[in-house]
Amino acid sequence: MEFDESRIMKQTKSSKMSKEADHKQRMTLHCRHCNTVLGDSHGICGEIKCLDSILCLRVTDDVVVSASMELGQKGEMAKCIYSSLECRVCCSAVGKVIHSAPSRLAMVRSLFLLNKANISCYIFKRSLMVKASTLTFDVKPLKESMDMMKLQFEVQLEEMTRIKIRLAETSVTSKLVKK
Known part of the structure; x- marks a missing residue:
């Protein structure tokens, strides 16, 4: 869907949208059936491909x-105890919350797993509604982000040190001129 003046219209050209959701890209997550907002990009913390789900903190x-809690009997959900997630407006199933799981899924316990097949994403920058299943929600590893931040701080520190030296030199020069 695309915003056109005062209405949203369907967008059919997928070439406008990159298949990979940029972790900085602002978007909202919607129920595919009724378009109710279920979350946003601030709550996304990745995706779990084996369950075809978007991981959300909130x-x-x-x-x-x-x-009610259910016990997974087969597939990736085997031996998992989980609760279903539903859209409050249309009562459609939109995902799961895993309460207890074998070690292979331990890292997603208590996170909201929104099933990509039941979610649409509105991308703010492009005013475009796309199926979540057409995007990937890979998030940069924390180490990469921390290394980038460290580099930015080091560059700022160097700049501040140069400014401090120039100010000190200017101060000494102005004292000599006054005498």
Whole structure:
């Protein structure tokens, strides 16, 4: 979908959108059935490909966690205890929350797993609504981000040191001129 003046219209040309969701790209996550906002890019912490799900730290109040718990019997969810997630507005299933899991899925316990097949994404920068299944939500490893931040701090420190030296030299020069 694309914003056109006062309405949203369907966008069919997928060539406008990169398949990889940039971790800095601002977007909202919507129920595919009723377009209710379920989350945003600030809450996304990656994706788990084996479950075809977007990992979220937080979601909106329009995501309802089922009171009942289920036991996964087969596939990747085998031996997992989980609750289903539903859209509050249309009651469609939108994902799961894993409460107990074998070690292979331990890292996603208590996170919201939004099923990509049931989610659409509105990309703010492009005013475009796309299926979540057409995007990847790989997040840069923390070490890369920390290394980049360290480099930026070092560059700023060098600049501040140069400014401090120039100020000190200017101060000495102005004292000599006054005498």
